[in-house]
Amino acid sequence: MIYDLALKIGYEYPSDVKDARHILRVRPLTERGQRLVTNRLTITPQPDESRADRDFFGNALDHVLILPSHDGLSVTMRARVEVNRARPDLAATPDVAEIRAMAAAARDSDGDGPMHFLGDSRIVRLSEPLTAYAAETIKDDQPIGEAMLAFSKRIREEFDYAPGKTTVSTPLEDAFARREGVCQDFAHIMIAALRGIGLPAAYVSGFLRTTPPPGKPRLEGADAMHAWVDVWLGPDHGWAGFDPTNAMLALDDHVVVAVGRDYGDVAPIDGVLITAGPQKTTHSVDMKEVG
Template sequence: MKYDIRLKIVYEYRSAVIDARHLLRVRPVSDAAQTARNVRVVIEPRAGEHQRDGDFFGNDVDTIAFFVPQTELCVVMEAVVAVQRARPRLETTPDIETLASDALATRSANGASPLHHLGPSRRIAPFADLTAYVAETLVEDARPAGLAVMALTKRIREEFAYDPAATSVGTSVAEAFAQKRGVCQDFSHVMIAGLRGNGIPARYVSGFLRTEPPKGQPRLEGADAMHAWVDVWLGDDAGWVGFDPTNGIVAGDDHIVVAVGRDYSDALPIAGSFVTAGPQKTDHFVDVIPIG
């Protein structure tokens, strides 16, 4: 499937920003499952410094800095992305116990290693109640780990309510789990924390969802903004496989990856620091249009 994608992020400052430095993770990745072409990032006002680089997890990062006063920042990313994601063979994955043991035995230390996605991170810390909740599904029987994670994905979809008014960007995993309401970021953090608590490597994925569903299929939740889902490491053969707990499905050709990391902090579309006074306002606009 091929998509024409446009992301617009706007910040408005009540008082002028006099010094600002930001990291942008807005460019879709190119890998075995998707190819990004004609990628263009436009920044207004023009940055005093602008460099492109990659981070530890392989994300494409634009580093920008401003040295003159500004009252607004606008970032626009446009790209054409082709996605052809193979359907994972969940039934051929190891069982949960074997998978957890294999993860600990991994010797690779690069950004894609499961070792970096087993423990606590800045926004995620496993805790007993959530670990037990997830264990109920994972160890229900001796089925392959891929099928167990799929069952967990569907359980979160069924038992958690999609409610944008229920949480904010600062809502903790414990709070989201307790109220079982929130958005894709909350559900992804809950699922990651629960899996890590049971020894299963899981990472956060930031990206886009197809806006227009195929004929006869329901519209997916979260398609009007940047979306989040979970990659789970299912062994050396299967590798990282995407699961979308917001919609209870395996990530497929409707999912376009932009960035991955231990949690939302590693995959923020825009991060950094600036000097100003007073509040700020931000808006995100996303268009994902199928073109063939």
């Protein structure tokens, strides 16, 4: 599957900004089953300095510095990406108890090592209600792949997809208690629940097919950057993506941009600037199949 992607992010500031520094995480990755074919990033105002980099988790970063006064920022990323992910045999994966034991013993310190995705992170905190929620569905003798898909389906069935009811700063405990939110909330809830029972889980940010194939329903979360969960299925099967917003595996409908412990590791734009008053933000995504 080949897709053309377009991401546009805009900011309007209430007063002029000078000496703005930003870190962008908007370029799709070349990773398992996914290849970045072409990519172009346009930033207005044009940066005085720009440097490409990789973070600890292997995500593509762009460090930019804008010195002149400006009252807005525009970031446009266009890319062509080829996606061809094999569907994992979920029934052939180790059982949950085996994965828990292997994860506890793992000492791989690379960015995709399971040890980094077991405990608290900046946004995700382990909690008794979320741990109990996972334990109700996930049993030790289940193949972990099947258990993760079933857990994704439970979240999809019991939570309302409700844009505007939460923000990026809404605590995941609030979204869990209210049983509503958007893809970011559902990903954080699933991650916290899985870590609570000792299973490594990572936050994935990316794109979701905007227009479904003929005869198939439109997926939730397609109009903005999407979020789902990577779960470690053991050393032989590695990491696999599960989308609790749509109760599905993350396969050829999903394009990965960044992976981290939670949203704080993968936010599309971080930065340091000085202004006064609230800023306005616009955000649009398009993902078209071209081959």
